[in-house]
Structure formats: C-alpha cells, structure tokens
Amino acid sequence: MNIERRRRGRGFLGRAMAIGIAVLSLAVAQSSTAAGRPSTSAPVPSVAAATPPMGWASWNTYAAAINADAIRTQVDAIVAGGLKSAGYQYVDIDEGWWQGTRDAAGDITVDSADWPGGMGAVVDYIHSKGLKAGIYTDAGRDGCGYYYPTGRPAAPGSGSEGHYDQDFLQFSRWGFDLVKVDWCGGDHEGLDARSTYQAISDSIGRATASTGRPLLLSICDWGRQAPWNWAPGMSTLWRDSDDLIIWGQSPSMDHVLANFDAAMHPDAQSPGHYNDPDMLVVGLPGFTAAQNRTHMSLWAISGAPLLAGNNIATMSGTPSRARQPEVLAIDQDALGRQGVKVAEDQEGRQVYSKVLAGSGRRAVVALNRTDSAGVIDVRFADLGLADTAAVRDVWGATDLGSMTTSYRVTVPAHQAVLLTVAGAEKPGAGTRVAAVTGQQSGRCLDIDNHATANGTQAQLWDCNGQDNQRWTRTAGQQFTVYGGTKCLDAMNAGTTAGTPVVIWDCNGQRNQQWSVNSDGTIRGAQSGLCLDASQAGTANGTKLILWTCGAGDNQLWHLN
Template structure:
C-alpha cells in the first residue's frame, strides 16, 4: 500500500483537473499477487475519489470473481467517472494519518467521501458534513457494502481498519460557500495573491503576497470547517503558536482542526481568525511581491481586504 498511497499523493492537483483533463496516479494494481481484497477496495476508492483514469494492471483473463466484482462495481465507477470531472480534496485530518477526502458530484448536494486511515491501528474517523460543504441533515451510504446507513445531523463516524479506507456517498443540501471551493485569494490593495514562498511545504513558512500565477502554492480551499487549506488539503493557514496578538505570523502548518486554523470570510472581504478575532493583513500596507502576512486588529485599510476567486 505504500506505493499506492505515494502515487495517490503525488497526483493531488485538483486545480489542474476538469472534465476531459485528469490527473493520472498510474495504473491499478487491484487483483495482483499479494494484494488483498480489502487493499484492492481501498486502492480503487482512492482512484475513484480522484477521478483518475482506471487502467487495470492485472491479468483480465485469469482474475478471480472477487477482483472482477471490485473492478466492475458500478457505484464506484460512477463516482470515478462523474460528469463534473472534479478531483476530491482533503477536507479534514483531526488526527495525523486519519483523513477525510471529499469529491463534489453532479446533481447538487452530493459528495463522494473517503475516510482514509494511514495509521497502524484501527480508528474511528468522523466525517463532518460542514467540511463537505453540506448544511444540516444528510443521508449516508456505504458504497462497497451497498448499504444505506440512514440520515444524521452534523456528521457521521465510521470505523476504519488500519491502512484501509471506507468509501461513502453523502447526500444533503449544499451550504453556500462550501463544498471545497479551490481558487486564489487576491488582496484588494495589491491585486496580488496569497502565496507560500517558493512553494514550500515546511511547517511555519509565512504567507506572503505575490503576482498571481495559478500555481498550487496560491490555490486555497475554504472548507465547511472554516479552514483555508493549500496543496490539495496538505497544509492549512495557521496563526503561529496559537498567537492572538498583533503581528502574529500567518503561516502554513499541518491541518489539525484547531481554532487557530479557522477563519471567517466576511462580506466586507476581511478574513478574521476565529481564535484571535484579528484580520489577515499585508504588513505595513505594502503591495510589493514578498510582503508578509500577519494578524492585525481589523481596520478599514484595503490591505486587510481579500476576494476569494
């Protein structure tokens, strides 16, 4: 599974994908020697949530009935080949290695969800509907077991074995502004984009403004859980060291769901820290490339106003 997970991670480029244009994490190894049925279902779940090309790598003439049933599961294939052509994005990781990925499907209020447990022990993973961009009550279906699990409010907790995934279909009502919108965050004063210097993925790298270029270090997802994530959900905008004072650096850090990684986006364009109440601010009202982003008491300056593209 290590190679499968590595390929899955390497192909996470959601802004590059659309109907007719797909990221390819390589061929499937479903049904090949040494790969269990559970591993095969996890593998295909990850490719389906990615909307990836499905190229069978096993011997089709000699494959077992189990392998045939996995490769031919119509519900899973429908998720992979959904007409919107979206790639799923990571929307939550409350504990390291326990991840939730969400893919927006055609038809409104529909999400394919993978609860992925990368750890060495079985775990209960909670799928919060707000993180999926859904409001209120939603119905949940276990795709591989073809079982309707009923309707719940706020979320659903699923038990996931070690190194495996559970594939769910969640159907509810779209929450305005939710659903894993991916795009640039543009400063009103500067016209430049919220950017991570040199595409760094190192925890503690401070955010800055830079000429908009559409690259992954400028593509942000505002989740239903009020996080601003980048790199396909790999990192979140974070108030360094849980800081709540003026001048606290706005950095990237592993997403953890804590209050210093939660933000409200106001109708006025201000982005406020839930924990601090302070606003994202281009330091000193500067507009040059490389101007660093900090938290500062909310005022009336255009250097604190942003638009989510």
C-alpha cells in the first residue's frame, strides 16, 4: 500500500456514498450554541481497552455527509440488530462533522442544522443506549477534507494543530470516549509523527485530569513512520497501513491481505495496545459470504479492532457473521496476542497461530492465497503443542475430534479456515528470551550494527541488551528479532555444514525453525545441523553458521 493509492481513494469519495467500509475514525463535532458544554447523560465508564475495541464507524457509509440523524439511525440499528449485545460498543463519528469553524475564543463550532443541540446532544443519545462515542480530528492544521474530496466543500482549518489542549478538553467535556487523530495535515506539513502524537497523548492526559473522563487515542499515520515502534507507549491503537479500500471501488481480498500483512507486528501488541489494519469491509457490496468469513478470520487471529463500516440499518446476512461468538472470543482473548505465521510448506498456503488464554489453547488460520484449492497441514509442533490435540471448526461450531501430530484441511482458493486447537504445551515453546549467549564465548547472538536487511549474517558480540540482541522464541519454533519482523534463518534453506545463519523476513518455513535441546544445542529443524560459532571463534564479529552437531562448547547456548 502506498500513499498514492490512498490519495486516489479520497479522490473518488463523492461518487459512491453507498459503499461502506468501517474505518476506525472518530469525528470531533461541536455545537455552535453550546461550545464546551459537558454531556448531561450519566457518564459511561471509559478505561484503557483491555481487549481490542469493537464498534461501528461512519466514514465508508456516509463519507463526510453525516449528521445527528444518520448517527442516531445507526445507533438504533446496532442495538436492535444484536451487535451491542455481542460486544460492539463504539459509535465513531468520522470525517465531515466539522468544517473547521471556531468561535472568537477558538472553540470548535458546528452547524446546528446538522447537529441540533450540539455534539454533546449526540453523545448523550449514544450513551443513553449503553454505547460509547468516538470523535475524529487531524494532527495538522488542515484535515483530510482540505486535501481530498469528501462529499463536502474543502474545509480549511479542520485540524487540531495549535489547539491540542483546547480541542481534546472540549471533546472530553462533550463526553466522547475515544478520539481518532488522522495524519493528512501532518503528512502534508512534514511533521514528525512520534513527537506530534506524543504531544497529542500528553494533551489528552491533561484533558482527562481536568474532566475525569479518559479518551482512548487512535493514531492514524497509516504506518508511514513505523508507529508500532513507539505508539504502544502513548495510544490504544495505531494504523499500520493505508485505507483498506479505495473510495468508489468495491472491497478487494488483495487489499484485505495487504493490510493483514502490514499489521504483523506481534511484539508491539499487548492488552490495551493494538495494531490496527483498518476497519472491516464485512457486509459491503461486492464481498461474498466466503470473503466476509475469511476477512473476519484474519482480523480475529490478529487480535485487531473490529469496527464495522457498512450500513447497519440496511444490512442483510451480516449479523450472524459479525456476531459469531467463537470468532469474537478469539479476537477478544484476554492475552491480547497477535497471531503469527508458523508454517508455509507451499508458497501461498500458510498457517497462522494465536496463543489464547489458558494452557495449550491456540486459534489457527489455514490461509490459501493461491488460485486453486489446496491441502494445508496444521502441525501441532508448529503451534508449540504436543503430538495429540483436539481440533474444532470455529465457523461451523463443530468439534472435529482428537488428532495425532497434525490436522490436514483442504482450503478453497483465496479463502481461510478458522480453527481452535487444544492440547498440551510443548516445553520451551512461546518463550520470550532477552539474549542467546554462547557458552564458550560468553558473547551474545547479535545482528551487526542493528542491520535489518535480509541476508545479514548473525554473529557474536558483547552482550548489551539492545534490540539487535533481543530474541523471542515463538510457538512456531522461530527465533525472532526487531519486534518479530525478522527471523533467524538458514541461508537459502541450506542443509550443508557451513551454511550461513542469517536474518530474513519471517515466513514460517522449516529453515526458520529451531529446536532448543536439553544438551544446550540449538538445531535447525530442516537441516538437523547445530547453530555454531564458526571455527570455534570467541571474538566480537565471529560469524554463526550451521555445522554438524558435535561436542564443542561453540555449539552450546544459554537462553537468558
């Protein structure tokens, strides 16, 4: 995904108001007659989100043509359609609620014809139904409506830059529970995302201290400045990619898969902090029932926010998919983990595993990206489980029985099968380690000069605890570094002594899987060879290779 695709998407906005995608957008709105008025409804408790936020967002159904009547219609449908009882909480007002107007004091004003009683009144209505309210603004001076067509005239000044304390305090006084802060103005102004969003987070903290009402922060720089590296310390969720669909076009599985891939930053995610691959396109025109199931399966295995974007009041067939309790339970699992790829025996036929709360429990997606149906083997060892496990078809709500070693399933082209697997934990799987230390050298498994290029050979170096020495042992028997983005890898799937041990994009293949053994060796699953400090070297810079397992201390390692 690139910025040009997103920009073209905004250019199509005016053509297709009927298309809806749930962009997790939260729109800031205000009354011209009641600026800053506290919401009069009973406060809805708002705490750090222990599980990924669920709800509905206005952008892809309405674009900028939103008003209080449209929001109330969707609120009523969320309640009547059973989505509220299934856990969908947030009603997020996106782009278009505000056209950049302020009063003499600098407070936001809105059109009273669109928002009778002001924004506090629409928040009161949302809260009266037991739901939470979300609002939207931009980090820059001018919001997205200034740069891209939105169905309304260009709106200069619709960003919060220069008014952070004032605007976030006003949102909190109106009663909003969540704010999405977009990046159109910030991007065009060339702002630094990390420092800008830190200032926004600090401002939200001051607003909360004043009103006692927390605002969850949703960061939306589209992954442009690697928010997974810094956003967990200042926000609840952050976008990792561009918009999921181009406005004016039908949803595409290619775009769903691209956003799913872009959000794979498992070490950044934990309870209260979530990678956001963008809103659901479930239920939009042009998506089949099978595509909806695959899309929901991928977001659930990711532990992603679930923000619907279709027209809830007119949808048909969507409720059962959106409310399937076992699917939602996977997404909302208390551990807050993100699923990771653990196998890809054939290109495009992949297995993803998510560790669930409770010993020996996994959610699994068998994903077929190819153009033809194919068999995918779900090996229990790849999931970090012992040889025998019970398998359940989640969408079919059917127990498939106890299996030995693996479960084989045929997956249609461009679809996924969602399973749960329960068994005994395999010792040593899923272990987070700070360092891998050579017994002979006393030095650490290291990537030279923090390099991230595929093919960079691993080496020994003085232990220092920096990110190029921090390794995670995954349930899929991988050693990952740099937040799970790179895996320890036998170069070119080599199986001969002397094969360089390098880092590479994690792909779940056997040359990236390693057994940690009681004798202190680390063996390549594909080669059967041992991780070895070449020529029994102990100096800084000694390269690591595969070698025939022997009795040398240069093949013994400690996981600290």
